[in-house]
Amino acid sequence: MIPDNNIENILDSLRGKRVLVTGDLILDHYIEGKVDRISPEAPVPIVSLERTGEKWVPGGAANVARNIFSLGGIPLMAGTVGDDTEGRLLVDLLEKEGINTDAVIFDSNRPTTSKTRIMSGGHQLIRLDREVTEPISENMQNVVFSKIERIIVDLNAIVLEDYNKGVLTPGLISGILSVSRRENVPVAVDPKFMNFFEFRGCTLFKPNRLETSLALGMEIKTVEDAIEAGDQLLDRLSAYSVLITLGGDGCVLCRKDTEPFYRPAAARHVFDVSGAGDTVIAVMALSIAAGLPIDDAVRISSFAAAATCSEPGVYAVSPSDILKEVERYSRRKDTDKN
Numbered sequence: 001m002i003p004d005n006n007i008e009n010i011l012d013s014l015r016g017k018r019v020l021v022t023g024d025l026i027l028d029h030y031i032e033g034k035v036d037r038i039s040p041e042a043p044v045p046i047v048s049l050e051r052t053g054e055k056w057v058p059g060g061a062a063n064v065a066r067n068i069f070s071l072g073g074i075p076l077m078a079g080t081v082g083d084d085t086e087g088r089l090l091v092d093l094l095e096k097e098g099i100n101t102d103a104v105i106f107d108s109n110r111p112t113t114s115k116t117r118i119m120s121g122g123h124q125l126i127r128l129d130r131e132v133t134e135p136i137s138e139n140m141q142n143v144v145f146s147k148i149e150r151i152i153v154d155l156n157a158i159v160l161e162d163y164n165k166g167v168l169t170p171g172l173i174s175g176i177l178s179v180s181r182r183e184n185v186p187v188a189v190d191p192k193f194m195n196f197f198e199f200r201g202c203t204l205f206k207p208n209r210l211e212t213s214l215a216l217g218m219e220i221k222t223v224e225d226a227i228e229a230g231d232q233l234l235d236r237l238s239a240y241s242v243l244i245t246l247g248g249d250g251c252v253l254c255r256k257d258t259e260p261f262y263r264p265a266a267a268r269h270v271f272d273v274s275g276a277g278d279t280v281i282a283v284m285a286l287s288i289a290a291g292l293p294i295d296d297a298v299r300i301s302s303f304a305a306a307a308t309c310s311e312p313g314v315y316a317v318s319p320s321d322i323l324k325e326v327e328r329y330s331r332r333k334d335t336d337k338n
Helices: 007-012 061-070 085-096 138-154 170-183 209-216 223-237 276-289 294-309 319-337
Strands: 018-023 025-038 045-060 074-082 100-107 114-120 123-130 157-161 187-190 241-245 251-255 258-263
Touching: 007 294, 007 319, 018 061, 018 138, 018 276, 025 061, 025 074, 025 085, 045 061, 045 085, 045 114, 061 074, 061 085, 061 157, 061 276, 074 085, 074 138, 085 100, 100 138, 138 170, 157 170, 157 276, 170 187, 187 276, 209 223, 209 241, 223 241, 223 251, 223 258, 241 276, 241 294, 251 294, 258 294, 276 294, 294 319
Parallel strands: 018 074, 018 157, 025 114, 074 100, 157 187
Antiparallel strands: 025 045, 114 123, 241 251, 251 258
């Protein structure tokens, strides 16, 4: 018997939890085509575009909100998009999925961050990014913060999703963490490089191996290395918990005065890692919002990440996806025993 036999009840407890996602909203654009020859003009493939092979999907922090919604939570989105066609499309896509965008502000001084991926046979050939990564203006920071301050009393948790595209400035981060402490709302953080040590006092800090290595200036090759790094981050950030994701090697959870918890990766077949981090932070935030033991949250997030990695592109995972991964994992464990 594996220690994951109560997952269905745990997943039910996530339903209805109100989670605010604040950070960099991105519009993911996918163009699917066929490649059957190389260009005579240069050694590059010629992509013949297919009529039905184009789609737009909310990405970045917006993908975290989509995962929260698909898991039964109630996501609220905060941040900025450009006052342009892409920004209006992104907000429209979120609203059609049932995600509250009242705290998303249109900014006429910068474009909507977008990523266009040209695909063939489910594989990415090239990516084109359109973005401005300078910090949003002080006025925009104040507007976003005021929106958050009005709704924070109705929240069960907050996610700060940083893609280093300029929305999460040190001032906005500090303000959100301050008001969350005042209202006793837990905050889960998915950091990137630039603001790495700005999230002092958060409930959960979830960097990946590379981000942690660069921030601390140390190699993380083993689980023991990850535990050492996690302990350092606990001290430097005064965080309640640190979860370092290690890709195919699983993840390590560190807390003060508690033994580290190592969870192997549940994924067996990895099709695409896009969005796996978004899925993990969504599950962790919902679990914290529901008051679940954080060890259980880590277990669920490993199955959720496995489900995401088995799908092409960014993917909003559902409870049924997670239960399928639990069943697959259980069969593997049974096989291992024979």
